[in-house]
Amino acid sequence: MAEQYIPILVMFVLTGGLVGTMVGLARVLGPQRPNPHKGDPFECGNPPSGGAWGRFSVKFYMTAISFIVFDVEVVFFYPWAVKFRDLGWPGLAAMMLFAFLLAVGLLYEWRKGALEWD
Amino acid sequence: MWIEVGIAVIKTLTVLLLVLSLAGILGWVERKGSALIQDRIGANRASIFGFAGAGLVNTMAADPLKFLTKEDIIPKGADRLLHTLAPCVNMFPVIVAFAVIPFGDVLVIGERVINLQVAPLNIGILYVLAMMSLGVYGVVLGGWASNNRWSLLGGIRGSAQMISYELGMGLAVVAVVMTFGSLDLQAMARAQGHLIGGWIPGWGVLYQPLAFLIFLCAGIAESKRVPFDLPEGESELISGYFTEYSGLKYLMFFMTDFIEIGVVAGLVTTFFFGGWQVPYLMSDGFHFPWGAQLLLPQIVVALLQIGSFLIKVLFFCWVQVLIRWSLPRLRYDQLMRFGWKALLPISLANALLTAIVVLAFQG
Numbered sequence: 001m002a003e004q005y006i007p008i009l010v011m012f013v014l015t016g017g018l019v020g021t022m023v024g025l026a027r028v029l030g031p032q033r034p035n036p037h038k039g040d041p042f043e044c045g046n047p048p049s050g051g052a053w054g055r056f057s058v059k060f061y062m063t064a065i066s067f068i069v070f071d072v073e074v075v076f077f078y079p080w081a082v083k084f085r086d087l088g089w090p091g092l093a094a095m096m097l098f099a100f101l102l103a104v105g106l107l108y109e110w111r112k113g114a115l116e117w118d
Numbered sequence: 119m120w121i122e123v124g125i126a127v128i129k130t131l132t133v134l135l136l137v138l139s140l141a142g143i144l145g146w147v148e149r150k151g152s153a154l155i156q157d158r159i160g161a162n163r164a165s166i167f168g169f170a171g172a173g174l175v176n177t178m179a180a181d182p183l184k185f186l187t188k189e190d191i192i193p194k195g196a197d198r199l200l201h202t203l204a205p206c207v208n209m210f211p212v213i214v215a216f217a218v219i220p221f222g223d224v225l226v227i228g229e230r231v232i233n234l235q236v237a238p239l240n241i242g243i244l245y246v247l248a249m250m251s252l253g254v255y256g257v258v259l260g261g262w263a264s265n266n267r268w269s270l271l272g273g274i275r276g277s278a279q280m281i282s283y284e285l286g287m288g289l290a291v292v293a294v295v296m297t298f299g300s301l302d303l304q305a306m307a308r309a310q311g312h313l314i315g316g317w318i319p320g321w322g323v324l325y326q327p328l329a330f331l332i333f334l335c336a337g338i339a340e341s342k343r344v345p346f347d348l349p350e351g352e353s354e355l356i357s358g359y360f361t362e363y364s365g366l367k368y369l370m371f372f373m374t375d376f377i378e379i380g381v382v383a384g385l386v387t388t389f390f391f392g393g394w395q396v397p398y399l400m401s402d403g404f405h406f407p408w409g410a411q412l413l414l415p416q417i418v419v420a421l422l423q424i425g426s427f428l429i430k431v432l433f434f435c436w437v438q439v440l441i442r443w444s445l446p447r448l449r450y451d452q453l454m455r456f457g458w459k460a461l462l463p464i465s466l467a468n469a470l471l472t473a474i475v476v477l478a479f480q481g
Contacts, residue, residue: 007126007237008245011217014130018213019206019370026366030189039194060278063454067281070462074288077469078244081295084473085480092473099470106462115458117451 062114073102129236133216137377140435142178144376148439155443188365193265196362200263205363205370208256211249212377218242219384220304222394222423223401226416234394234420235304242303243291246385247284250340253378254280257342260371264362272361275450280340282454286461287336290329293465293472294389297325307393311400316407319397322390328468330390332461337382338438339457341375345445346453383434391430394423 080087080095109115153160192201222234239245254277261273298306312320323330339346360371387393398404399422403413414422448456 003122004237004239006123007130008214008217008239010123010126011130011133011214011236014127014134015210015213018134019209022209022366022370023202023206025186026190029186030365031187033189036194038191056274060274063278063282066458067285070285071281071288074285074292077289077292078295078301081292081469082299082301084296085299085476089477092477095473096470099466103463103466110459115454 059117066109066114069105070102073099125232126236129232129234130217133221133236134213136221137213137216137380138373140380140431141373141376142182144379144435144439145181145372147436148376148442151436151439152443155440182369185366185369190367191362191364193362196265197263200259201362202367204256204259204263205360205367205374206256207259208253209370209374209377211252211256212374212381215246215249215381216384218245218303219381219388220307220393221427222420223308225420233304234424238304239302241301243295243301246303246381247288247291250287250381251281251284253340253374256374260360260363266362269361276342279342279346279450279453279457282457283336283339283346283461286332286457286465287340289462289465289469290332290336291389293326293329293469294322294333296469296472296476297322303388303393307388307395310392311395313398313407319392319395321392321395326390326468326472328464329472330386332465332468333389334382334386336457336461337386338441339453341378341382343375343379343438343442345441345448347447379435379438380431383431383438386434387427387430393430394427396422396426399423 076098077095080091084091084095150160192198217236218239220233220235225232225234257276257280258273261270261276264270294306295301298309300306300309306322310319310321314320314324318324360368363371398406399419401416401419403411403419405411
């Protein structure tokens with residue numbers, strides 16, 4: 001079973017080499033003429049308005065937490081999807097109960113506005 | 119054992135060559151195609167002694183040389199390691215996602231049967247989804263490491279968008295897995311070789327039309343292309359999370375965009391359009407439904423299958439370029455609303471409906 005992954009390892013090594021070469025070439029081939037204005041953040045010509053690390057909206061956090069919950073649900077769907085024919089109607093009933101519980105969670109989030117404005 | 123490694127190396131190099139030339143050609147298709155759609159001529163100045171090679175000189179020589187020879191600027195105050203690492207982390211997963219996409223059935227050389235897929239994983243789809251999830255890191259790192267408020271905003275928006283659409287994509291793929299009963303992409307491509315009613319090729323789109331539409335939308339949103347390109351926001355954030363990159367690093371981000379178009383096209387082809395299947399072509403030749411047969415040597419069959427795969431992938435890449443230049447951009451709240459309130463419930467309903475229909479027909 002592990003020998004299925006040897007080509008993956010080959011691909012990883014070759015792709016890593018390609019990507020590393022590209023970044024290395026970037027450093028070697030281009031001219032290096034540092035200039036204080038080149039290092040400023042790009043703001044369409046305005047003088048830099050300060051550091052980048054401001055405050056975040058909490059909507060991004062809500063999105064990430066919702067993603068975690070539903071992604072784990074999707075992961076649980078996969079083994080059932082492969083074997084659902086053998087599991088028949090009882091398996092479908094169990095899975096629909098699981099999906100229903102999480103769908104209630106999605107509906108709650110929807111009504112509470114956690115999916116808004118973002 | 120070393121022969122297997124050698125064959126794997128040859129297949130990997132073939133796929134890498136395919137991927138990189140696809141990225142280059144797509145850059146040209148994008149520029150010339152957008153020019154034709156917008157009723158202008160596009161880039162036509164690059165030529166060697168008057169030979170423009172139908173755009174190949176521009177794409178293969180002028181553009182890469184220009185990007186290679188630009189200065190590599192790291193903004194002051196940016197984290198130098200992360201700034202260098204971000205394009206690598208962005209590009210690596212999308213290229214290795216090609217490792218499980220089958221581009222042909224088998225190639226028989228002597229007694230050796232070579233499966234035309236770089237890695238015959240029995241969990242193929244999970245690997246592809248995992249690699250596409252890793253792509254989120256590149257976006258976040260690119261935005262964070264730039265020390266620019268607007269790059270960071272683009273990076274955060276981009277990652278929020280990508281994770282929202284991964285859910286719809288994952289559930290659409292669940293319906294596809296249920297139809298074919300396997301996670302292995304080569305098995306899915308082989309399962310689409312049968313004929314429905316003796317005439318119509320049994321391609322996935324006939325069994326899962328809704329999953330096809332959901333997957334296409336979610337795939338375009340994952341690769342952050344118009345109409346979902348607010349993180350890149352060309353009219354607002356200049357280049358969003360890759361504003362502060364120059365030269366080859368910018369080319370890497372740009373190429374990742376095009377390679378991801380190729381990945382989405384390859385997956386759509388494999389799941390819904392038969393992968394490398396040519397209608398009526400079996401492993402020894404054509405078997406037409408009206409009784410005629412055309413027997414062909416195995417190498418010709420393999421070449422026809424690879425050609426069919428390439429044509430379908432190029433068609434879906436072209437469809438994505440066409441969509442980019444025809445539709446306006448979605449506003450960010452519209453985008454998130456579409457992902458969470460439309461795609462997620464619809465793909466969940468599609469998966470459960472598929473299960474009910476299949477069990478009803480079987481039981």
